[in-house]
Amino acid sequence: MKPAVKQQIVISGVGGQGVLFVTRLIAEAAIDKGLPVLTSETHGMAQRGGTVVSHLKVGDFASPLIRPRKANGLLALKAEIPDAHLLFLEPDAWAVVNSDSPRDFRNMAKLFNTDCDQLALEIGNARSANLVLLGFGVAATIGGDHVKQPMFCSIEDIRNVLLKRFSGNKKVLDAAVAAIEAGYDSFGSKRSSK
Amino acid sequence: MGKSVLMLGNEAIARGLAEGGCAVATAYPGTPSSEILSSIASINKDLDEPMHVQWAVNEKVAFEIAYAAAITGLRAAVSMKQVGLNVASDPLMSAAYMGTKGGFVVISADDPGPHSSQTEQDSRFTAMSAKIPVLDPDSPGQAKEMIKLAFELSERYEIPVMLRPTTRVCHTRQDVLPGAMSRISRRPEFEKDPARWAATPKFRFHLHGELEKKLEKIAADMSTAPVSVSKGQDTSKAILVSGVAAAHAKEILKDLDLIDVISLYQVLQPFPLHTTFMDHLLNTYEEVLVIEETTGVIELQLADRSRVKGKMSGFVPRVGELLPEKILNLIEDFVGKDLTPHEQAAPGGRRPTLCAGCPHRASFFAIKKASPKGIFTSDIGCYTLGLNMGAVDTVLCMGAAIGQAAGFYHAYRNEEKQPDIVATIGDSTFFHAGIPPLIDAVVQKIPFVLVILDNRTTAMTGNQPTPASGVGACGESTGSVDIESIVKGCGVKFCQTGDPYLLDDFIPMVKDAVQFSKENGPAVVIARHPCILDRSIKMPYDK
Numbered sequence: 001m002k003p004a005v006k007q008q009i010v011i012s013g014v015g016g017q018g019v020l021f022v023t024r025l026i027a028e029a030a031i032d033k034g035l036p037v038l039t040s041e042t043h044g045m046a047q048r049g050g051t052v053v054s055h056l057k058v059g060d061f062a063s064p065l066i067r068p069r070k071a072n073g074l075l076a077l078k079a080e081i082p083d084a085h086l087l088f089l090e091p092d093a094w095a096v097v098n099s100d101s102p103r104d105f106r107n108m109a110k111l112f113n114t115d116c117d118q119l120a121l122e123i124g125n126a127r128s129a130n131l132v133l134l135g136f137g138v139a140a141t142i143g144g145d146h147v148k149q150p151m152f153c154s155i156e157d158i159r160n161v162l163l164k165r166f167s168g169n170k171k172v173l174d175a176a177v178a179a180i181e182a183g184y185d186s187f188g189s190k191r192s193s194k
Numbered sequence: 195m196g197k198s199v200l201m202l203g204n205e206a207i208a209r210g211l212a213e214g215g216c217a218v219a220t221a222y223p224g225t226p227s228s229e230i231l232s233s234i235a236s237i238n239k240d241l242d243e244p245m246h247v248q249w250a251v252n253e254k255v256a257f258e259i260a261y262a263a264a265i266t267g268l269r270a271a272v273s274m275k276q277v278g279l280n281v282a283s284d285p286l287m288s289a290a291y292m293g294t295k296g297g298f299v300v301i302s303a304d305d306p307g308p309h310s311s312q313t314e315q316d317s318r319f320t321a322m323s324a325k326i327p328v329l330d331p332d333s334p335g336q337a338k339e340m341i342k343l344a345f346e347l348s349e350r351y352e353i354p355v356m357l358r359p360t361t362r363v364c365h366t367r368q369d370v371l372p373g374a375m376s377r378i379s380r381r382p383e384f385e386k387d388p389a390r391w392a393a394t395p396k397f398r399f400h401l402h403g404e405l406e407k408k409l410e411k412i413a414a415d416m417s418t419a420p421v422s423v424s425k426g427q428d429t430s431k432a433i434l435v436s437g438v439a440a441a442h443a444k445e446i447l448k449d450l451d452l453i454d455v456i457s458l459y460q461v462l463q464p465f466p467l468h469t470t471f472m473d474h475l476l477n478t479y480e481e482v483l484v485i486e487e488t489t490g491v492i493e494l495q496l497a498d499r500s501r502v503k504g505k506m507s508g509f510v511p512r513v514g515e516l517l518p519e520k521i522l523n524l525i526e527d528f529v530g531k532d533l534t535p536h537e538q539a540a541p542g543g544r545r546p547t548l549c550a551g552c553p554h555r556a557s558f559f560a561i562k563k564a565s566p567k568g569i570f571t572s573d574i575g576c577y578t579l580g581l582n583m584g585a586v587d588t589v590l591c592m593g594a595a596i597g598q599a600a601g602f603y604h605a606y607r608n609e610e611k612q613p614d615i616v617a618t619i620g621d622s623t624f625f626h627a628g629i630p631p632l633i634d635a636v637v638q639k640i641p642f643v644l645v646i647l648d649n650r651t652t653a654m655t656g657n658q659p660t661p662a663s664g665v666g667a668c669g670e671s672t673g674s675v676d677i678e679s680i681v682k683g684c685g686v687k688f689c690q691t692g693d694p695y696l697l698d699d700f701i702p703m704v705k706d707a708v709q710f711s712k713e714n715g716p717a718v719v720i721a722r723h724p725c726i727l728d729r730s731i732k733m734p735y736d737k
Binding site for chain 2: 014015016023024027028030031036037038039040041042043045047048049050051061062063064065066067068082083084085086087
């Protein structure tokens with residue numbers, strides 16, 4: 001029997017980037033796998049371009065919030081990550097960041113970065129950078145070296161969630177699937193080019 | 195059914211209302227409560243007999259509509275945020291005396307932090323002041339179940355019952371098991387009883403006595419009694435929690451391997467606190483730690499607080515959200531463990547800002563051009579963010595832009611030089627609380643300009659309709675009220691409407707208004723351009 005999943009992920013960005021949507025897709029993937037899930041989200045005024053953060057906890061938890069130094073990973077839609085969000089990460093946490101260059105990200109043991117905005121533009125859907133990052137994050141944490149706790153869900157799990165959500169709208173579905181796949185594939189191509 | 199679905203706390207509350215057979219649901223939007231009513235609206239089409247679901251002009255009106263339905267015997271609910279409860283507090287206080295026939299649930303969402311509110315006030319305290327029971331959920335799943343419990347409690351004792359979720363319940367998503375949506379087959383039957391429904395002071399005295407008797411029984415009702423979460427070996431100490439603090443504490447005690455050591459009790463109904471439970475607690479344990487948000491409502495009801503640690507004693511912080519890391523330290527301190535150190539993050543990140551292309555930006559630009567040295571009173575909504583443009587000097591509460599404008603005029607009236615006063619208020623906020631102060635300003639001939647920022651929606655809370663929209667909560671067509679007619683009806687002599695995007699015309703309009711007001715009293719400019727986030731409205735020059 002596989003050990004029970006217990007995973008805490010912080011998803012960081014600014015209002016309007018689609019932090020809530022990414023959080024929701026991952027949470028739905030958890031439910032599809034029969035796992036208990038809790039998320040905590042930022043609504044209200046901060047959604048007007050202010051800093052937003054989601055907490056996602058999959059497995060046997062009671063509290064909707066992640067305590068400092070307890071998160072296994074971070075998905076960051078903005079490269080300028082507030083210190084307050086970095087403080088959630090455990091010492092050997094992974095971080096998946098929407099950024100074209102690996103910067104000096106404090107406290108990050110495992111950094112994976114790619115320019116999701118550029119990839120989203122390339123597939124003709126500038127607003128899908130959030131999904132590109134999700135696809136990239138799944139690929140990087142599962143396929144990357146020395147990741148202590150890879151994301152609990154696969155790219156197929158995410159695709160299935162999208163299939164269910166957008167079953168009535170093929171155009172939106174195709175665009176969303178294209179975005180997660182662009183992110184996913186970009187990890188592979190990054191590796192082979194190294 | 196039988197399969198869990200991901201539900202936002204507010205969706206779970208909506209689901210609870212549908213499963214509990216609610217017939218009338220009303221609300222005024224406000225973070226963190228707004229998604230409750232919109233979720234009901236989306237469930238409504240699946241019901242055999244749909245509920246009446248509506249956004250009311252303000253919380254007081256929302257309360258009165260739902261309450262009247264409840265006294266006919268139907269189940270009804272009203273939802274709002276904590277500061278909205280202030281607006282609805284007038285009918286609340288009386289409804290507590292008169293009670294109800296059908297289940298009546300008042301949902302008031304608190305915002306410890308505060309994240310998106312003017313205050314950290316505790317709605318449970320208002321429930322205590324009104325003398326109605328209040329339930330305090332720890333999660334979306336519990337919130338759904340508590341709605342049904344609230345309906346039953348409300349009908350058993352003929353009393354309004356409050357559900358008090360906080361931001362961390364409203365905006366948490368969880369896997370929740372949906373139950374069957376039941377429609378209770380009830381017809382409205384209003385039984386005339388003037389001694390109750392139209393009670394004069396003499397009868398109110400009697401009703402107050404009845405209310406006290408009800409509370410006594412509710413404080414002994416087993417359905418809402420505190421729950422023993424874990425029984426510890428240590429018989430000297432106990433921890434008492436409610437709301438989301440209970441969820442944090444459960445997890446923390448497990449992480450600290452204290453779940454079998456310290457007794458943990460969860461209060462479901464912080465007011466009235468169960469009397470036998472209080473006795474048990476104080477007679478059994480030498481020390482009790484109470485963790486609750488945001489005021490010490492439970493703690494206050496413990497008669498002997500000499501062995502109680504909480505907000506009143508100063509052990510638990512009185513200000514700010516009780517984040518799990520704070521609760522961790524409180525528990526560590528309480529049991530005599532070393533405190534886990536927590537780094538403080540430097541304040542950072544981005545402040546919220548008006549969207550690029552937001553019509554309010556243009557309006558504020560025009561106001562600053564027309565009146566560079568004015569005093570700018572403003573109000574509650576997206577346009578509060580005019581702060582960033584130096585075009586907002588005051589924000590007090592819903593509707594205060596106008597009342598405060600009058601106050602500033604009176605304060606400076608004997609000075610040699612009197613500042614221009616330009617007030618800004620959103621369309622929805624104007625309908626909500628702006629009309630009485632405008633009437634007052636006309637009567638007092640206050641020289642000020644009111645710019646009504648009419649973006650045709652309630653933007654900040656997620657683009658709910660306004661009374662001018664002609665569309666209801668479920669997308670149905672409704673009547674509509676136009677702002678110009680109200681302004682003119684209030685007796686304002688200068689009322690002009692312009693599109694702030696067309697600055698060449700709009701700036702002179704605001705300047706004219708400023709000039710007019712100096713001689714003649716209130717002038718109103720309606721700055722009309724739809725919210726760029728509201729895709730339902732197209733402008734003539736949009737593609």
